[in-house]
Amino acid sequence: MKKATGLFNREAVSQTEKAYVALEELIVTGELPPGSQWSAVTLSERIALGRSPTHAALQKLAFQRLVDIAPREGIFISEIDYPGQIKIIQARREIEKLIVSEASQCATEQEREGMRNLIKQLQALKAHPDMREYLRAHFELTRLLGEASRNSYAAEFYAMLQTLARRFLFFHQERYTNLTTICDIHIRQLQAVVDGAVEGAVEAAAARNDYAENFARNILMEMINSSAVTVRANSSRR
Template identity: 70%
Template sequence: MPDAEAPDSHTHTASGGGGLLFSRAAVGQTAKAYGALEELIVTGGLPPGSQWSEIALADTIGLGRTPTREALQKLAYQRLVRIAPRQGVFISEIDYQGQLKIIQARREIEHLVMAQAAQWASDAERAALRQLAQELEELKAHSDMRVYMRLHFAITSALGEASRNSYAAEFYAMLQTLARRFLYFHQKRHTNLVEICDLHIHQLLAVADGNAAAAVESATLRNDYAENLARDILMELIVTSAVTVSPAGHAT
């Protein structure tokens, strides 16, 4: 595993109020299990490369084995875990060079999601997007990465739902999770959230206003920013030998 700047360590449980880094609304047990496990993976509570049993993971999040197993299947599809029969669950390593491909794929899908969300969002959804924009505005004053992680998850869910395209929304959510994890693990290289918050705010307000062209343009700018950041981080890691590039062009 690359010698990345790992996030600070915390004990996480699915109950007890302050255990999880950010709260998420979830109706069913499987959705709750997914939200808890995804959060722990993104923020390093389940470290890259670590091995777990299904029972241990169920105990960690305080939920049953069935919803935990179903959540793990979704996480495996999203490439966040690898399930090995009779061996357990392995938390995936961060794919460093693949991060650029993640952003490139997200760029195209996000254009579709933004355009459709601007067209199809309900009045209630537009109000919710404006509220998220306001929370991002408030976040600029203290640059709390954990709060940003919560808002990033909420923004992805809200825009995906508003797009009325469940297929695009599903792939969009997967790519957003992978990008969010990469950013969290390198937060010490990115302590000022003002610029990224402004990019999100412009995007959210464009969708809320029903301006599809402006929403797509804002998405382009945000992905340009993310791609440049990922390139800078990758190059720094290569220079410091924290990662190496294989002949096939893959960072390891």
């Protein structure tokens, strides 16, 4: 049985967290394809972890809308919600404003040093674009900012929205042959947090979400024009 390979190289302490990390990575990268059906036993074997932590991880993934657990039928990997991507970014826009504002004021020196190291990684990605390396940096950015915000409730929803956005990006990575623009925005955001510049961090977060929303809208319109997806005329009001 093929085992999961670590995409984001995350550290996980508990067995449940290890199961969550492995399964989330498989979903984000499409190794567990959208719409596919699995049994909990098969997934447990796939990640080489016990059934109890796998079950607990699946419950968290269900909360994050990455899987749908159907009793007596199995585990279904959620389809990518294309119209919903705009709503995901709109929700993230508001939560991220809170996250970076609080992180700018509350981050420890150790956390700020972690952000400085992340800035170096993002600088390197500008010269040598690599989507998987970018996803690693994206996950680490989410973790660092979430922890530094000292708001576990906001950080949990922020992480969920980031995961959904990360999967969308991975499935359309051919559009990102050049990572310079997005890396520069992340660098501005992180540097502002490191410097304790609340307004600068909030402005950079807004610019990042503007960029992401424009990217999602362009893809969505292309898919509508090609009849790959349909959207109700009033869906933006709901």
